[in-house]
Amino acid sequence: VMETSPLELPADRIQRIAAKLKCHPTDEKVALHLDEEDVLRHFREYFYIPKMKDLPPIDLSLVNKDDDAIYFLGHSLGLQPKMVKTYLEEELDKWAKMGAYGHDVGKRPWIIGDESIVDLMKDIVGASEKEIALMNALTVNLHLLLLSFFKPTPKRYKILIEAKAFSSDHYAIESQLQLHGLDVEKSMRMIKPREGEEILRMEDILEVIEKEGDSIAVILFSGLHFYTGQLFNIPAITKAGQAKGCFVGFDLAHAVGNVELHLHDWGVDFACWCSYKYLNSGAGGIAGAFVHEKHAYTIKPALVGWFGHELRTRFKMDNKLQLIPGVNGFRISNPPILLICSLHASLEIFKQATIKALRRKSILLTGYLEYMIRLYSTTKNAETKGPTVTIITPSRIEERGCQLTLAFSRSKKNVFEELHKRGVVCDKREPHGIRVAPVPLYNSFHDVYKFVNLLTSILDSEEIKN
Numbered sequence: 100v101m102e103t104s105p106l107e108l109p110a111d112r113i114q115r116i117a118a119k120l121k122c123h124p125t126d127e128k129v130a131l132h133l134d135e136e137d138v139l140r141h142f143r144e145y146f147y148i149p150k151m152k153d154l155p156p157i158d159l160s161l162v163n164k165d166d167d168a169i170y171f172l173g174h175s176l177g178l179q180p181k182m183v184k185t186y187l188e189e190e191l192d193k194w195a196k197m198g199a200y201g202h203d204v205g206k207r208p209w210i211i212g213d214e215s216i217v218d219l220m221k222d223i224v225g226a227s228e229k230e231i232a233l234m235n236a237l238t239v240n241l242h243l244l245l246l247s248f249f250k251p252t253p254k255r256y257k258i259l260i261e262a263k264a265f266s267s268d269h270y271a272i273e274s275q276l277q278l279h280g281l282d283v284e285k286s287m288r289m290i291k292p293r294e295g296e297e298i299l300r301m302e303d304i305l306e307v308i309e310k311e312g313d314s315i316a317v318i319l320f321s322g323l324h325f326y327t328g329q330l331f332n333i334p335a336i337t338k339a340g341q342a343k344g345c346f347v348g349f350d351l352a353h354a355v356g357n358v359e360l361h362l363h364d365w366g367v368d369f370a371c372w373c374s375y376k377y378l379n380s381g382a383g384g385i386a387g388a389f390v391h392e393k394h395a396y397t398i399k400p401a402l403v404g405w406f407g408h409e410l411r412t413r414f415k416m417d418n419k420l421q422l423i424p425g426v427n428g429f430r431i432s433n434p435p436i437l438l439i440c441s442l443h444a445s446l447e448i449f450k451q452a453t454i455k456a457l458r459r460k461s462i463l464l465t466g467y468l469e470y471m472i473r474l475y476s477t478t479k480n481a482e483t484k485g486p487t488v489t490i491i492t493p494s495r496i497e498e499r500g501c502q503l504t505l506a507f508s509r510s511k512k513n514v515f516e517e518l519h520k521r522g523v524v525c526d527k528r529e530p531h532g533i534r535v536a537p538v539p540l541y542n543s544f545h546d547v548y549k550f551v552n553l554l555t556s557i558l559d560s561e562e563i564k565n
C-alpha cells in the first residue's frame with residue numbers, strides 16, 4: 100500500500116536533465132532547472148524563511164547577510180506559516196471584543212476549536228475524522244493511549260520497541276511498565292540493529308514478533324526513526340503483530356507531514372504525533388492521537404474529563420458521563436485555541452499542496468541531495484584521503500522520508516560548526532551524525548545545491564589542513 104514511486108528514479112531524472120542542458124549533473128543549472136519544473140515551489144512564499152543576519156551562530160564575513168539561510172531543520176521545528184499571525188489575531192480580537200461569547204461564534208468557536216480543523220488532518224494521516232483527536236502534547240497522548248492499550252497479563256506483559264528510541268518514548272514505556280509493577284528489564288523488549296549496523300532489518304523485526312509475539316502486549320514503534328531517518332514498514336509490522344494478538348501502535352512524530360500514511364487502511368490500532376516538526380505549528384504545538392474505528396466501543400479511556408462527554412449534553416453538568424466513542428472520548432480538557440490557530444494555518448497549506456504531491460517532490464529533493472553527496476564521496480574515495488561522507492539513512496525510497504543522517508570519517512564537530520557559520524541550519528546527534536531535512540513545502544533544489552557545495556568545500560579545506 101505504501102507508495103513505491105511510479106516516478107522516474109531521482110538519479111535518472113538528474114542525469115537526463117544534465118544531458119539536456121549539456122552540463123555536469125553537479126552544475127548549478129540542474130538545480131535551477133529542477134526548481135523551475137517544481138509545481139510546488141510557490142509554497143515557499145507561504146512561510147517566513149530565516150535570514151542569515153538574524154541567526155546567532157552565523158559568521159557574517161562568510162555570507163550575504165540578507166540571503167535566506169539554508170533551513171534543513173524541519174524535522175525538529177518547522178518554519179512559521181505567514182498566516183499564523185492573522186489567525187492568532189482573529190481569536191485575540193474575538194476575545195477582546197466579546198469575551199466568553201467567543202466560545203460559540205466565528206471561524207473557530209473555542210468550544211469546538213479542535214473539531215473545527217480536524218478535517219484538515221484526515222488525508223495527512225489517512226484516517227476518518229472520528230478516528231483523530233487533536234489534544235495535549237505527544238508524550239502525554241502516548242501515555243493516555245498506553246493506559247488503555249497496555250493491559251498486561253502474566254502471559255502477555257511485554258512492550259516491544261526499537262532500541263535507541265527517542266528518549267521520551269523510552270521513558271514513557273519504562274514508567275508505564277513500572278506503573279503496572281513490572282520489571283523493566285524483563286518487560287521492555289528492545290530490538291537492536293545487527294552488530295556494526297545502524298538500520299533495523301525488517302526480517303529481524305518480524306522474527307522477534309514471530310518468536311516472542313505471544314508474550315508481547317503492545318508493539319510501539321516510531322513510524323520513522325528520529326536519528327537514522329529509517330521509515331519502518333508500518334503495515335507489515337501492524338499485520339505481523341496483530342497476527343500474534345498484540346496491539347500495534349506508532350509514534351509518528353517524524354513521519355507525519357513527511358510521508359504518506361494510511362492508518363485506517365493499514366489497521367493500525369493506535370498512534371500519536373506532534374505537530375511542531377513537519378506540521379509547522381510552532382514549539383509546543385497541539386498534538387494528535389489516532390484510535391482505529393474498530394476499537395471505538397471496546398477500548399475506553401482510562402482517565403476521563405468533561406471534553407470526553409458528548410457535546411449535546413456536556414454542559415448540562417449532570418455528572419452522568421456520556422462518553423464519546425473512540426479517540427474523542429480520550430479528550431480531557433477544553434481545547435487550547437491559540438495552539439489551534441497556528442496548526443490551522445499550516446494544515447491549510449497542506450490541503451492545498453496535498454501530501455501526495457509533497458511526497459513526490461520530497462523523493463526527488465532528497466534524492467538529489469543523496470545523488471550529489473554520493474557523487475562527491477565516490478570521487479573523494481578514489482582520489483584523495485580527505486574526510487568522506489556516509490549516509491546512514493536507507494537509500495531505498497520506501498525506507499525513508501525527507502531526512503538524511505550524514506556521518507563523516509572524521510571531525511564531525513568541525514564540519515557541523517563550519518556549516519552553522521555559513522548559514523546551514525541543521526543539527527548534530529550523537530554518536531556521530533548530522534541530520535539534514537530538505538522539506539518539500541519550503542526548501543528548494545537550489546538550497547540543496549548550495550548545501551552540498553558548502554559541505555564539500557568544508558571537507559576539502561579539512562583535507563588541506565590535515
Ligand SMILES: *Cc1c(COP(=O)(O)O)cnc(C)c1O
Nearest residue numbers: 236237238265267325350352373
Ligand atoms: C519529537 C519527539 C517527541 C517529543 O515529545 P513531546 O511530548 O512533544 O515533547 C517524542 N517522541 C518522538 C519520537 C519524537 O520525535
